[in-house]
Amino acid sequence: MTGTSARPDATHRVDLTIRLREEPAAGEYVFRLVAENGGVRAASTLPAPAAALEAVEQFGEDIFFPKPGPPKLCTQQYGGPQVAVVTGTFHGRPVKAVFRRTDGCEIARWNSVTALLGGTPGGTGTSRT
Numbered sequence: 491m492t493g494t495s496a497r498p499d500a501t502h503r504v505d506l507t508i509r510l511r512e513e514p515a516a517g518e519y520v521f522r523l524v525a526e527n528g529g530v531r532a533a534s535t536l537p538a539p540a541a542a543l544e545a546v547e548q549f550g551e552d553i554f555f556p557k558p559g560p561p562k563l564c565t566q567q568y569g570g571p572q573v574a575v576v577t578g579t580f581h582g583r584p585v586k587a588v589f590r591r592t593d594g595c596e597i598a599r600w601n602s603v604t605a606l607l608g609g610t611p612g613g614t615g616t617s618r619t
Contacts (some may be wrong), residue, residue, distance in 0.1 A: 502527045504546060506578035506585060508536070510608050513571045521608050541605035546580065549602050554585045565594030574600075574607045 504525040511518050523542050524531040530539040546553070554576070569591030576587045589607060590596050600607065 501582045503582070504543065504578075504580055506546070506576055506580065506606070508574055508576050508607060510574045511572065514573075519608060523606060536605065536608060538605045538609075542603070545603045545605050550580050553599065553603055554580055554587050555583065562595050564596070567594050567597070568592065569597040569600070572600075572607075576606070 504523060506523045508521040508523070509518055510521070521536045522534055523536055523539055523546070524533040525539075525543045528543075528547075530543055534542075536542045572591050574589040576585055576589065578585050589600050589603070591600050
C-alpha cells in the first residue's frame with residue numbers, strides 16, 4: 491500500500507502531561523504539551539508551549555532518559571519543595587520523570603525545562619494561568 495497514513499509517526503510526536511505541586515500539601519496544577527512534527531498542537535495547556543517544546547527537543551533524551559555514568563557531585567542547596575511529575579510519550583518512548591529542586595543538580599535539571607514545568611522562558615519558577 492502506498493501513500494501517507496492518516497496517523498502521525500509516533501517518532502515525531504510529543505504528548506506529555508505535567509503534574510506540578512508547589513508544596514506537598516498544596517493543590518496540583520496539571521498542564522499538557524502536545525506536538526507533532528515540531529509544531530505545538532491546540533491541546534497544549536502550558537503558558538509557553540512553544541518554549542516548552544523547544545526545551546524538550548533540546549534536552550529530551552538526557553532529561554527524560556538519563557544515561558548511567560559516574561556519580562555526580564551536586565551542590566547541597568535547597569531550591570524549594572516543588573515537585574513535577576511528567577508522564578506520556580516523547581518520540582515514541584514512554585516517559586515517567588520526576589523533577590525536584592532538592593540539590594544543585596536537580597535545580598539545574600528543573601531550570602533547563604522550566605517552560606515544560608509550567609514556568610515562563612527565562613524564569614526559574616512556575617507560572618499558572
